[in-house]
Amino acid sequence: xxxxxxxxxxxxxxxxxxxxxxxxxxxxxxxxxxxxxxxxxxxxxxxxxxxxxxxxxxxxxxxxxxxxxxxxxxxxxxxxxxxxxxxxxxxxxxxxxxxxxxxxxxxxxxxxxxxxxxxxxxxxxxxxxxxxxxxxxxxxxxxxxxxxxxxxxxxxxxxxxxxxxxxxxxxxxxxxxxxxxxxxxxxxxxxxxxxxxxxxxxxxxxxxxxxxxxxxxxxxxxxxxxxxxxxxxxxxxxxxxxxxxxxxxxxxxxxxxxxxxxxxxxxxxxxxxxxxxxxxxxxxxxxxxxxxxxxxxxxxxxxxxxxxxxxxxxxxxxxxxxxxxxxxxxxxxxxxxxx
Amino acid sequence: xxxxxxxxxxxxxxxxxxxxxxxxxxxxxxxxxxxxxxxxxxxxxxxxxxxxxxxxxxxxxxxxxxxxxxxxxxxxxxxxxxxxxxxxxxxxxxxxxxxxxxxxxxxxxxxxxxxxxxxxxxxxxxxxxxxxxxxxxxxxxxxxxxxxxxxxxxxxxxxxxxxxxxxxxxxxxxxxxxxxxxxxxxxxxxxxxxxxxxxxxxxxxxxxxxxxxxxxxxxxxxxxxxxxxxxxxxxxxxxxxxxxxxxxxxxxxxxxxxxxxxxxxxxxxxxxxxxxxxxxxxxxxxxxxxxx
Numbered sequence: 001x002x003x004x005x006x007x008x009x010x011x012x013x014x015x016x017x018x019x020x021x022x023x024x025x026x027x028x029x030x031x032x033x034x035x036x037x038x039x040x041x042x043x044x045x046x047x048x049x050x051x052x053x054x055x056x057x058x059x060x061x062x063x064x065x066x067x068x069x070x071x072x073x074x075x076x077x078x079x080x081x082x083x084x085x086x087x088x089x090x091x092x093x094x095x096x097x098x099x100x101x102x103x104x105x106x107x108x109x110x111x112x113x114x115x116x117x118x119x120x121x122x123x124x125x126x127x128x129x130x131x132x133x134x135x136x137x138x139x140x141x142x143x144x145x146x147x148x149x150x151x152x153x154x155x156x157x158x159x160x161x162x163x164x165x166x167x168x169x170x171x172x173x174x175x176x177x178x179x180x181x182x183x184x185x186x187x188x189x190x191x192x193x194x195x196x197x198x199x200x201x202x203x204x205x206x207x208x209x210x211x212x213x214x215x216x217x218x219x220x221x222x223x224x225x226x227x228x229x230x231x232x233x234x235x236x237x238x239x240x241x242x243x244x245x246x247x248x249x250x251x252x253x254x255x256x257x258x259x260x261x262x263x264x265x266x267x268x269x270x271x272x273x274x275x276x277x278x279x280x281x282x283x284x285x286x287x288x289x290x291x292x293x294x295x296x297x298x299x300x301x302x303x304x305x306x307x308x309x310x311x312x313x314x315x316x317x318x319x320x321x322x323x324x325x326x327x328x329x330x331x332x333x334x335x336x337x338x339x
Numbered sequence: 340x341x342x343x344x345x346x347x348x349x350x351x352x353x354x355x356x357x358x359x360x361x362x363x364x365x366x367x368x369x370x371x372x373x374x375x376x377x378x379x380x381x382x383x384x385x386x387x388x389x390x391x392x393x394x395x396x397x398x399x400x401x402x403x404x405x406x407x408x409x410x411x412x413x414x415x416x417x418x419x420x421x422x423x424x425x426x427x428x429x430x431x432x433x434x435x436x437x438x439x440x441x442x443x444x445x446x447x448x449x450x451x452x453x454x455x456x457x458x459x460x461x462x463x464x465x466x467x468x469x470x471x472x473x474x475x476x477x478x479x480x481x482x483x484x485x486x487x488x489x490x491x492x493x494x495x496x497x498x499x500x501x502x503x504x505x506x507x508x509x510x511x512x513x514x515x516x517x518x519x520x521x522x523x524x525x526x527x528x529x530x531x532x533x534x535x536x537x538x539x540x541x542x543x544x545x546x547x548x549x550x551x552x553x554x555x556x557x558x559x560x561x562x563x564x565x566x567x568x569x570x571x572x573x574x575x576x577x578x579x580x581x582x583x584x585x586x587x588x589x590x591x592x593x594x595x596x597x598x599x600x601x602x603x604x605x606x607x608x609x610x611x612x613x614x615x616x617x618x619x620x621x622x623x624x625x626x627x628x629x630x631x
Contacts, residue, residue, distance in 0.1 A: 126619060129567065132374075136560075136608075137612055145605070264438060267431075270431075275429065301449070302447070302450055303446065304449075305450075309439070311436075312421065312439045315428065315436055319425065319427075
């Protein structure tokens with residue numbers, strides 16, 4: 001019987017263990033990526049800059065989910081709810097209270113952190129599919145709640161809110177889009193460094209211990225309830241910052257931009273990028289932004305099918321997402337340089 | 340009081356839809372241990388096939404049986420071709436596969452049969468059932484079929500060798516393999532049966548919600564919710580869960596002020612989550628003991 005139960009325990013480990021060092025990029029590679037991200041917009045059209053900004057924003061949201069799922073092993077389909085709360089916090093603060101756009105982001109982060117932390121409490125008793133359903137309920141409820149008449153004065157109801165686009169400060173000679181891009185890049189860098197350090201810290205180790213084996217973690221003295229809710233809070237907070245950035249960039253928030261479809265895209269982004277590999281979040285974000293457009297351009301009527309086939313191709317070739325590609329490259333490169 | 344009874348009756352009628360879908364969800368969960376997000380789209384596709392057969396002049400029950408057989412084979416084929424290669428991939432990758440399948444089926448159905456809403460015939464007629472305005476004969480027939488299906492599944496799993504083998508393969512794959520059960524094929528069989536049950540659900544639901552590529556969206560969510568509420572390991576629980584969700588939904592819509600059609604779903608889900616917080620394995624689910 002003991003053998004049987006062990007099998008059950010193994011089968012229920014939904015997220016595979018990723019060693020801590022394997023979760024990030026080496027310093028040199030990070031530097032090259034950052035350089036590319038800094039230089040490319042100087043030679044790109046405004047629309048492409050806008051898309052790159054969106055890529056960074058979605059990347060942050062995927063990163064947040066990655067901390068929750070890849071880090072602490074909890075699954076969420078409710079990220080769109082936190083994204084919406086962040087976006088609305090920023091929009092309401094900017095439009096109703098004239099708060100500077102840059103200041104709204106930390107507020108959005110804190111509000112979402114609190115929201116996520118509180119939501120994490122009832123969610124503590126649930127895991128796996130049950131947690132998925134609970135977070136799913138949150139995601140479906142959010143657009144409906146935002147449409148409520150009661151809140152219409154603040155949220156603008158079904159119409160949503162229009163947000164003014166900020167100008168570049170200090171009279172810098174760059175377009176609004178370009179300024180927003182660099183602003184987003186700065187925020188993304190801060191959040192990324194924070195996340196990397198978080199996962200390397202005591203809390204990060206606690207997350208991973210819970211992910212790998214909850215019972216063992218609690219036996220070793222990890223406060224499972226605290227760290228699980230903390231993971232929810234941090235994830236929600238980062239998603240909130242991403243939502244706030246999206247409100248500024250898109251210049252518009254409306255309930256129907258935050259449906260379950262958004263949560264599902266973020267989930268797909270995480271899988272494509274590699275669960276538990278933080279840099280992959282941005283690769284995943286690129287996938288969920290560009291591949292649907294690509295599918296549409298291949299065939300208008302069958303865009304869904306083309307998207308599905310492409311997704312199948314990706315998960316067949318690299319079931320572990322971009323992480324697998326990065327590892328392959330990592331294992332090949334040193335040999336070549338030696339030859 | 341009469342309003343209350345009427346709403347409960349109406350809830351049972353809609354609940355039958357959810358119960359049917361929940362049964363299919365539980366079937367696949369038993370076989371592969373996760374929820375298949377594409378289940379609703381697979382049921383929708385089967386329903387379209389039966390509709391097409393009827394358009395070509397095949398009588399209802401013949402179309403019903405042919406669709407059932409086709410769905411069974413298609414379910415096995417999907418497992419063998421698409422998901423068998425992913426058997427060793429992480430679970431979340433499999434879930435992404437379900438989402439891909441969802442997109443493919445939805446988009447293909449839209450292209451083949453387009454997105455206009457179609458009438459779908461019912462074999463039971465749509466007269467009021469036993470003089471009640473709230474339950475039609477179709478809905479009564481649907482409840483009857485669901486109950487029959489449940490009984491059939493119960494006997495299949497409890498009293499046949501292959502049912503026993505499937506249960507063994509699902510609960511302890513390693514040991515099942517050691518006693519000579521082909522667990523890989525049991526999973527395929529589970530897919531086939533789940534798809535067939537899903538097609539029955541689709542054909543029963545279509546006269547109520549009308550036939551179109553997106554018809555299953557809402558139904559599947561309620562089906563999942565019902566399955567989770569009843570406990571994912573119990574087909575009986577799934578059916579009870581389905582009826583309960585139907586009743587919840589109707590009563591919430593009637594008695595809580597300000598709840599329009601839009602808020603029905605969030606409230607039903609919130610109620611289910613409250614139940615889950617008290618009973619995390621669902622109402623009739625089996626607790627799984629974990630070891631370190």
